Amino acid sequence: MEIKDIQKLLDFIANSGLDEVNIETGEFKVSVKKNAAATYVTAAPAPVAAAPVAAPQPAAPAPQPAAAPVAPKxxxxxxxxxxxxxxxxxxxxxxxxxxxxxxxxxxxxxxxxxxxxxxxxxxxxxxxxxxxxxxxxxxxxxxxxxxxxxxxxxxxx
Structure with missing residues (x-):
């Protein structure tokens, strides 16, 4: 399933009366719920060729100790x-x-x-x-x- 297919699925769900959709194939499993807590999907590493899509950012997370971004040397x-x-x-x-x-x-x-x-x-x-x-x-x-x-x-x- 490509990103454009996922976007079409999300648009369809947003415009329909459905509250939940589950899709499962041999390669992946997607579960989408409206007005529910965040859905977590386990992804196998696979190339994704798409431009980044601007999305609303979640509420700012609590400060956590993190290393500064560093390029590998x-x-x-x-x-x-x-x-x-x-x-x-x-x-x-x-x-x-x-x-x-x-x-x-x-x-x-x-x-x-x-x-x-x-x-x-x-x-x-x-x-x-x-x-x-x-x-x-x-x-x-x-x-x-x-x-x-x-x-x-x-x-x-």
Missing amino acids: ADDSKYLTIKSPMIGTFYRSGGPDKPSFVEIGDDVTTGKVVCIVEAMKLFNEIESEVSGRIVKVLVENATPVEYDQPLFLVEPI
């Missing part, structure tokens, strides 16, 4: 990188009052949720594809990210 080559699989807004936690999914020094394993990227009002849980220890957070909370942008540096263990 040559001496960071010994680290593995967790990259964004899509364009959207990066969030370190599931909500303003919830703790970050991972902090610097935390151990991660393949499949562990490390952040959320919001795209087109869908909150996509981003899972680690590597195992190791988080050594750097490369993106500020609640900031836009691009496809394939480095989010975290991980030291293999």
